[in-house]
Amino acid sequence: MKYDPRKFDLAENYIFEEEGDIEPYLFSEDIAIAVDVAFATERPLLISGKPGSGKSRLAEAVAALKKWHFLSKTMTSRTRLEELTVELDHLRRLHDAHSGNGGQNGDGSAMKPDWAYHNPGLFWWALNHESAKYRGDGRQAEAEAMGLAIDFPGTFRKQENNTHHTVLLIDEIDKAEPDLPNDLLEPLDRKAFGLPDGSKIMAKDGVSILTIITTNGERELPQAFLRRCVSLKLEEPKKRDLIRIARKHYPDADEARITTIAEKMETFREEAKKSFRRPPSTSEFLDAVRVCEDLEIAIDDSKDSVWKKVENSVLLKKSNDNDQA
Amino acid sequence: MTDPNDPTEFQQPTARGEIHLGDLLLALKKLPWKDDAQAAAIARSLGFSLEELISKEITPNTIFDNSRFPEHRKTVSPSRNQPPGSSVPPQPKPPVELPSIPFDSPLKPLGAQAAPQIVETPAWLNENNTTLDRDETPPVPLHRESLFSDNTNRGILSAALATRRPGYQIDVFRLINHFVTGKIPRTLPCLMSNTLERGCQLLLHYSDDMVPYWEDLAALATQIKNIMGQDRVDLYEFKGLPDNANTWVPPKTFKQWQPVSGIPVLVATDLGIDGGKGENNIEEEWLSFMRKCEAAEAPLLLLIPWQRQYWPENLGDYPFLIHWNPHTSAAMIRRLIGPGHGVMS
Numbered sequence: 001m002k003y004d005p006r007k008f009d010l011a012e013n014y015i016f017e018e019e020g021d022i023e024p025y026l027f028s029e030d031i032a033i034a035v036d037v038a039f040a041t042e043r044p045l046l047i048s049g050k051p052g053s054g055k056s057r058l059a060e061a062v063a064a065l066k067k068w069h070f071l072s073k074t075m076t077s078r079t080r081l082e083e084l085t086v087e088l089d090h091l092r093r094l095h096d097a098h099s100g101n102g103g104q105n106g107d108g109s110a111m112k113p114d115w116a117y118h119n120p121g122l123f124w125w126a127l128n129h130e131s132a133k134y135r136g137d138g139r140q141a142e143a144e145a146m147g148l149a150i151d152f153p154g155t156f157r158k159q160e161n162n163t164h165h166t167v168l169l170i171d172e173i174d175k176a177e178p179d180l181p182n183d184l185l186e187p188l189d190r191k192a193f194g195l196p197d198g199s200k201i202m203a204k205d206g207v208s209i210l211t212i213i214t215t216n217g218e219r220e221l222p223q224a225f226l227r228r229c230v231s232l233k234l235e236e237p238k239k240r241d242l243i244r245i246a247r248k249h250y251p252d253a254d255e256a257r258i259t260t261i262a263e264k265m266e267t268f269r270e271e272a273k274k275s276f277r278r279p280p281s282t283s284e285f286l287d288a289v290r291v292c293e294d295l296e297i298a299i300d301d302s303k304d305s306v307w308k309k310v311e312n313s314v315l316l317k318k319s320n321d322n323d324q325a
Numbered sequence: 326m327t328d329p330n331d332p333t334e335f336q337q338p339t340a341r342g343e344i345h346l347g348d349l350l351l352a353l354k355k356l357p358w359k360d361d362a363q364a365a366a367i368a369r370s371l372g373f374s375l376e377e378l379i380s381k382e383i384t385p386n387t388i389f390d391n392s393r394f395p396e397h398r399k400t401v402s403p404s405r406n407q408p409p410g411s412s413v414p415p416q417p418k419p420p421v422e423l424p425s426i427p428f429d430s431p432l433k434p435l436g437a438q439a440a441p442q443i444v445e446t447p448a449w450l451n452e453n454n455t456t457l458d459r460d461e462t463p464p465v466p467l468h469r470e471s472l473f474s475d476n477t478n479r480g481i482l483s484a485a486l487a488t489r490r491p492g493y494q495i496d497v498f499r500l501i502n503h504f505v506t507g508k509i510p511r512t513l514p515c516l517m518s519n520t521l522e523r524g525c526q527l528l529l530h531y532s533d534d535m536v537p538y539w540e541d542l543a544a545l546a547t548q549i550k551n552i553m554g555q556d557r558v559d560l561y562e563f564k565g566l567p568d569n570a571n572t573w574v575p576p577k578t579f580k581q582w583q584p585v586s587g588i589p590v591l592v593a594t595d596l597g598i599d600g601g602k603g604e605n606n607i608e609e610e611w612l613s614f615m616r617k618c619e620a621a622e623a624p625l626l627l628l629i630p631w632q633r634q635y636w637p638e639n640l641g642d643y644p645f646l647i648h649w650n651p652h653t654s655a656a657m658i659r660r661l662i663g664p665g666h667g668v669m670s
Contacts, residue, residue, distance in 0.1 A: 001359045003366075033356075033363060034370040040355040041348045041371070043341075077522035080493060090495060091513050098509050177521060178483065178552055189340045220551030222479075227343040230370045276575050 005032045007039035008065050015248060016061040024248040025054065025061035026241060034232035035062055041230065044188050044211040046221075049234030052281025055214040056171050058234075062210065063155065063167035069129075071122045071154035072169035075176040081183040084121040084170070085193040086201070093117045114197060115139060116148055123187045125153065126166040126211075127203045165208040174219040181225040189228060237282060239266050245282065246289045253293045260299045261288050268315060280315040288314045344371050471544035472630065472649045478548045480655030485626055485647060486525045486553065486589050487665040492518025519665040523588050524557030525549065526623070528570045530594035531562050538595075538630050541649070545593055545628070566610045567592055568617070584621035589666055593628040593649065598635055607637035619643045624666040 002014075010016070010032060016025040035058075038045035047055045056072070063070035073084060096110040120132035133150055134143040143149050159165060173181060187193045188211060191203040203209070213229065215221065237245060242262040246253065265285050272279035291297065291310055300307045312318055349371050358364045368374065473481050492515050499514035527549055529542045550558050561582045563570035570582035584590060596607055618625040625644040629636060633648060640646065645662055647653065 003359070003363050004357055006355065006357050029363070030366055030370075033358075033366040036356050037352045037367050037370045040352045041344075043344060043348065043371075077520065082493070094500075094513070095509065174554060178479070186340075189342070218556055219554040224343070227372065228341070230344075231372060232370055 003029050003032055003036075005036045007036050008062065010065065015244075016065055018248075019064050022060050022064050023057060024245075025057055026237070026245050026248065027061075028235075028237075028241075031058065031232060031234070034230055038210060038212075038230040042208070044213055044229045045232060046226070046229035047212060047214045047232045047234060048217050049214075050236070050279070050281055051216050052283035053234045053236065054282055055234060056169060059167055059169040059212040059214075062212070063157075066165070066167065066210075067157050067159060068208075068210070069126075069152070069154060069156055069159075069164060069166040070169070071125055071166055072171055073122050074171040075173050075180070077175060077177060079176045079180060081180065081187075082121070084184070085123045085187060086121055086195055087119040088114075088196050089117045089119055112146065112148075113142075116143075116146065118195065120150065122153070122168055122170075123193060124201055126168045126209045127191060127193075127201055127207065129164040129166075129207075130204075131201065163206060164204070166210075168209055168211045170211065170213045172216060173213050173221065174215045174217065178219065178222075181221050185225060185228065236269065236279070239263060242282065242285055246286060249286055250289055250293055253289055257292055257299060258289055261285065261292065264299075264311070265315070280317075284315055349373055469540065470651070471548070472538070472541045472651060473545070473548065473653070474651055477651075477654065479552055481653060481658055482549055482552050483519075483521065484655045484658040485645075485662065486549075486591065487519035487521055488523045488587065488589065488624075489517045489665040489667055490520045490522070491515050494518070517664070521553050521557070524553055524559070525589045525591055526559045526561065526582065526585070528561045528563060528567050528582065528590065528592040528594075530564075530567070530592070532564050532595075532597070534597070535595055538593075538649075541630070542593055549591070566608075567594070567614045568610065584618045584623040586622045589624040589626060590618050591626045591628060595631055596627070596629060596637060598631060598637065607639055612639070612641070615641060615643050 002012075004010075010027060014027040014029075014032065016022075016027065018024045034045060037043075047058065049055050059072065060070060073079070093111070096112060099110055115136040118135040120135065124132040128137075129152070131137045131139075133152070134140045135148060135150070136143075140149075154166075170184075191209070192200050194200050239259075239262045242265060243255075243258055246258045246262070247255070250258075262285070265280060269279040271277070288310060291314060292299070292307070295306075297306050297310055302308070349368055352367050352371060353364060356367060358367055471478075494516045496514040496516050500510070503510045503514070527546060529546065531539065531542065535542070546558075546560055559572070561570035561572045563582075567582070571579040572582070574580050596611065598607075615625060626647055627640075627644045628647050628649040630649045636646060647658065647661070
């Protein structure tokens, strides 16, 4: 008997239908259970899987299903905790202090109060949407007068009872420096972080956050971090699911062609495993389906066919002569 | 937002800590699971392997599944399951064929009656001395700790391979200097910080003399990839001299090692000294290899399993020599190298 998620509404066929810019998403039972567990235990959900397996798309789909706000940040080797919590705009402060053209203060400088230089990060927006908008609690009038109010940096959805629940996506955490996951423990664990002036931002009463963290598994994450997360590994979809996914994305596409490409995907994956190559991902499969549909390319295995070129450039991506074997 | 000057307001929010049995019980109570498979999936997502509990008898080791990440296991021989780029161990020599001429032996064969037949159970084997039940479970290989242990390798290797780049902490002294001279800086002067973003080149010495360390070489490669990320580690192997190091590029080519400016080169090797005191001078080819790294401005680190007194004396100042040993600590590495290799991004 199929699992019926309690914490979010999912159609019986386990498919999230396309909504605006958000693409359809096919849930598996493991995915539905893991998301439900993350909601029930209020723990972050750590999703691992190969690139293109739909990790980030899942976060968008969950936010849309719950009708919550959606915020996302992709990690790089230069991402720091301050970017995710609060940054002080030192340079603007320095310029304001040094330039005398503002004349807002008695000394002729354009210097503003310290809070005016706070740049809120995603955690601040998720924990307390109002104070992030005006760079601090109770600053609405001053911030608006000085033109310092900030727009929500993600997808904003009007929620019942004026609540501000958020799905927060921290994408590709394995790209960040190894210490960043440990730095995230406090905001994730306590749902709070400190401001440069020593005060603290804490989650507003009644606000719920689902933090979804993705990793391609390029780097091992610290054990203390792993032990705080609900974990989900996205497996490669089987042929039947690939066909279902393609049908949802391209309902008018030729079904026989989709089936043939899905069969080829299974073959390529087997070959990739044997030869230590990267297997084609689900997103590359969808690209191949789209290309064949748009350009009306028939699946033809003869050596000089157009399909063979598409296969090489979209699915196999062989880069040099050595790969041709 | 709390006010730091108001002691009644400034309180620490409660920390949730690590996932524990309470989370599992909460999830199982709150969620509408219908069968054992769904309950197991809930448990698995929280890091508990409930399938083991359902299908097998309960043993203390299966309550928390620490083996979620099987790459941590240290018992895999380097000769098996090697990732691409790992060398194939030398094949054993074929057995020497024995001559076909039969030899006459002066020994007489024993007759069938020579062995005494025991028909009665010895007197000492009674109910007080029963035989032990044979253990049918296959033997479990002993856990083998690598030369840099699970607890310390992260700190040691991060300290060894970190390079420097402009960080985010403001360099107050330079900033004051700008003010004093009446200039507004175009960019904020910042202090340097450590980074692993440059990755490293890892050269593993798979010689016959290094056979006792082959498992450690494989473990080292895994440790470094886990810390720096798969894409940031270029793994090479060599048998004789490091200049000949190469790596397998699937399906059928080998890429020769070349130093890259600013990228640290870590060589795990015994320098061919084989634990002997010898002449304590290293071959010229090794020195040439070191000069090549220096010319390319690639920081060079030699990880040597033998004790310090066996190290050659003519290695010069350029390479950082690190004792590959469980007693080596991150603090020792930081004292040796300083805050990080001074290559600039």
